[in-house]
Amino acid sequence: MKKILLVLSLVLTMGLVGCSSNSSNGYKNVSASDVQKAIKSSNLLVEMSMDYDIKDFEYFNDVMDSIEEGFIIRAAMNVRLEDVIFIKATNEESAEKIQSTLEAYKEGMIMRPFGDGYGAEENATRAANTIVEQKGNYVYLISADNVKDIEKVIMDTIQK
Numbered sequence: 001m002k003k004i005l006l007v008l009s010l011v012l013t014m015g016l017v018g019c020s021s022n023s024s025n026g027y028k029n030v031s032a033s034d035v036q037k038a039i040k041s042s043n044l045l046v047e048m049s050m051d052y053d054i055k056d057f058e059y060f061n062d063v064m065d066s067i068e069e070g071f072i073i074r075a076a077m078n079v080r081l082e083d084v085i086f087i088k089a090t091n092e093e094s095a096e097k098i099q100s101t102l103e104a105y106k107e108g109m110i111m112r113p114f115g116d117g118y119g120a121e122e123n124a125t126r127a128a129n130t131i132v133e134q135k136g137n138y139v140y141l142i143s144a145d146n147v148k149d150i151e152k153v154i155m156d157t158i159q160k
Contacts, residue, residue, distance in 0.1 A: 025092075027136040027158050032069040032088050038157045039073065039084060044149050047075035047082040054087055059109070063101050066094030068137075079119030081110065081126045084150060085141040092137055099134045102141045106130050110143050135159075 054070030
């Protein structure tokens with residue numbers, strides 16, 4: 001009888017420790033497509049846009065093994081800036097690597113071409129307001145007119 005109680009208490013303890021370690025970061029385990037749908041349905045994007053799977057975007061080939069899933073929403077016209085990149089990493093360490101890659105993307109693909117207003121006046125403002133953030137296993141870049149509103153949609157979707 002004591003052995004049964006000991007085994008049950010061990011199983012219960014391991015279960016509680018396992019559950020608490022998964023939930024301690026404050027973020028839900030949601031799919032990238034759930035976040036993408038939330039952003040698209042919010043009507044916060046100003047430009048006509050096109051959606052891409054992150055794995056079809058060659059810029060991230062160096063960190064592809066760290067990516068579980070993700071998406072890119074970009075303005076349909078190349079001379080307009082409105083990018084939302086959302087990546088779910090395999091773990092937090094991988095998310096840090098991906099964040100570094102997104103910072104390089106911000107500098108090379110957003111600030112350099114659009115920072116002076118290439119294509120349209122508002123592109124310079126959008127470039128200057130671009131953010132790159134890591135939240136648990138999630139990493140995102142937002143370059144748009146309403147960065148904070150789009151970020152709120154993301155946070156509402158991933159936060160517990």
